[in-house]
Amino acid sequence: MAHFEIKNLTFSYPTAKGKHSLEDVTLSIEKGEYVVLCGKSGSGKTTLLRHLKSVLAPHGKHSGEILFNDIPMDKVSQRDQSAKIGYVMQNPDDQIVTDKVWHELAFGLESLGTDQKTMRARVAEMACYFGIQDWFHRDVANLSGGQKQLLNLASIMAMQPEVLILDEPTSQLDPIAASDFLNTVRKINIELGTTVIITEHRMEDIFPYADRAIVMDSGRVIADDTPRNIGKLLYEQGNDMFAAMPTPVRVFYGAQGEGDCPLTVREGRNWLSKAFPEAPKVSTFPAEPLADEIENPALSMKELWFRYEKDSPDILRGVSAEVPAGSLYAIVGGNGAGKSTTLKAICGICKPYRGKVKVFGKRVEKYKSAELFKNCLSMLPQDPKSLFVKKTVREDLTEMCRNEQKIAEVAELCQVTALLDNHPYDLSGGEQQRAALAKVLLTEPKLLLLDEPTKGIDSFFKETFATILAQLKIQGITIVMVSHDVEFCAKYADMVSMFFDGQILTTDTPRRFFGSNSFYTTAANRMSRHVFQNAVTAENMIDLYKQNKEG
Amino acid sequence: MGFESYHPAINLFYFVSTIAAAILFKQPVFLLISYLSAFAYSVKRNGKRAVIFNLCLIPLIVIFAMYYSSYNHFGVTVMRQNFIGNNMTVESLLYGVTLGMIVATVFMWLSCVFSVFTADKVVYLFGRVSPKLSLFLSIILRTVPRLKAQAKKISTARRAVGRGVNQGNVFQRIVNAVCIFSMLLTWLLESFTTSSDSMRSRGYALKGRTAFSIYRFDNRDRSLVISLFACLTVALMGYLLGQTVIWYDPKIVMNPITPISFVFYMGFAVLCLLPLIMELWTEFRFKKTRCQL
Known part of the structure; x- marks a missing residue:
């Protein structure tokens, strides 16, 4: 029965x-x-x-x-x-x-x-x-x-x-x-x-x-x-x-592997060991050049200390970072480590009691509020719902900017043109995220802060979101993103920082950053680290696999 | 360890009887017992804050008595005439003091009520009357802090795009505040839809709802209830025998104090002080057992 x-x-x-x-x-x-x-x-x-x-x-x-x-x-x-x-x-x-x-x-x-x-x-x-x-x-x-x-x-x-x-x-x-x-x-x-x-x-x-x-x-x-x-x-x-399948499955089919398809990281490791009984000829990507001194960073933070109440513990304990202009900079780390608070400190909602935040070379307190949030900086909150205040997406966008042509352009960029007449609460998680992004972009920021942008959206929408971010980068917008989503950061970020215990501990390119971690890293790296040195995404792995098998 | 750990029904019974007694028993000895026990118990429960609060009430009693006696002129014992020629009488002054004392006593008892009764005790007591009512109360208790949190979330999100309640000119600020408020309502409706789905899917609409409680009625609850009842009976006997009344108009009249009156006074004092005595005794015993370890 x-x-x-x-x-x-x-x-x-x-x-x-x-x-x-x-x-x-x-x-x-x-x-x-x-x-x-x-x-x-x-x-x-x-x-x-x-x-x-x-x-x-x-x-x-x-x-x-x-x-x-x-x-x-x-x-x-x-x-x-x-x-x-x-x-x-x-x-x-x-x-x-x-x-x-x-x-x-x-x-x-x-x-x-x-x-x-x-x-x-x-x-x-x-x-x-x-x-x-x-x-x-x-x-x-x-x-x-x-x-x-x-x-x-x-x-x-x-x-x-x-x-x-x-x-x-x-x-x-x-x-x-x-x-x-x-x-x-x-x-x-x-x-x-x-x-x-x-x-x-x-x-x-x-x-x-x-x-x-x-x-x-x-x-x-x-x-x-x-x-x-x-x-x-x-x-x-x-x-x-297929994009939503676990990494081992994607790698297996992407690389045209032989044998049974692995589903877990453990099976994936065994499959890879079988495919390469001896060490492969090409086991690593060419070394990336070390980052130079950053000239004119879009954002720099120097030893920020912050606590919410007088007697509460410090949330930020000396956060320092420099973000080069025009890059996608990701901050990863555990829950409640202070990542979101860092973003709030950057846009002046939380005021650090020690340390300096400089946006485009000027201290954030020196900006007038109208100046800072127009044409300079804005933040996409963790819950996109909290940004909507009107009955339709179109009205919500109009609230930010009266220029209809510009609204149309941004809506097109964020792929929300078809959704303009819906109530923002009726959209799916991914659609809400894009509509909220459109709203934020209408302030014409040069520095965009994203708080957990991939929360609650499926892998298909994530790819759409990533293409939008890539287009923004071409327009010269600097993006700072905090996220739990290591897979997303590994694939799309230019620089990744590790946030722990109220400070930024290491910063590096995704490949070096995740390549050197063994626990806090992507599934692809955990699966392949015994064979390849720095394959951090499924695409990296497929690439190396093919290089070895074909050449 | 204290009185709050007893069954909520007993808490309720105790406070209803003490507050009712404070209002009904106007005879000075009873009133004084009531006043002093409320003072002592509120200090025991709320510490320094209660001392300040209770001391602030004393001038209020005096002011009230003065106010009352300058507008009411019953009584036969004239002290003097005030500047418009009305008689100031001892009776009306004393009655004013009595009323002031009653109000102060009730306030002090209420401060004890707030420290003993937590929200879930209230919810439980309502649950005895009607499970649906208590559920309703519980939903409200959950909604209020959620609304606050959401309001904060929306206003932070809006500040980060330059549309906060403290950004822009006065007109924009008002518009921004109104926007946040209207969206908060939409959000609330939206979240109630989900909540009601979740309630229905767990059988909210079924007949014969019961109310779960984390409270039990133990032997110590029984013994306390018996002692409280015994004391209350003694005090009520005093009430029936007219020991608790006093008249001020036109002249102060009350039943004579006889040796048997002291039995009623004792009974009432024990009723009022029982939780305090019990709390002190438990703490003493706890300390003693600690020392023996």
């Missing part, structure tokens, strides 16, 4: 003018399976997932049938649905309803009308299983993003569901919290046998462990197979989704 049986499901939103969001979807999901659903944003993943729980199913025209445990979905009682089908959404904050951790854990059980004694036992059990006991009595407001999402998961698991549906649960989390969360999901699947259906951008942590991957494109299921076969299929189809 299949757990979920979807037969010829077709669906269209009332506003879509007959365009189907789901078209003839037929799927069967077995009990205890771990299924990953992938596809570009807007391919209908969320719409499909929401159909699996009828209280969340969107309004519109349906046809076809969904069976849950052989019972048609609309016949499954509310009570059964609430208890048996757990649904975790994208935004950790919005899902939490109550103000205390313990209350949130009990929320579902309260709804089911569970008696006090059972509730106590279940809540205790959940708190222990998820390691929540230390923050059981805390206010939800004081939790980190990762803790919040874990709490959402735990409060759903307290109802002991048979199925767990997760819709991009880690897109708002930093990489460490994300991989913790995904490991917990995997543990639930393995230890409790709960069926898991998940959509995710972060394929590296899921793909190797999933039983099955389903690929969707414009509302259709285009592939449904084991992860290993899916990689091959997408490569042969030349599908855009």
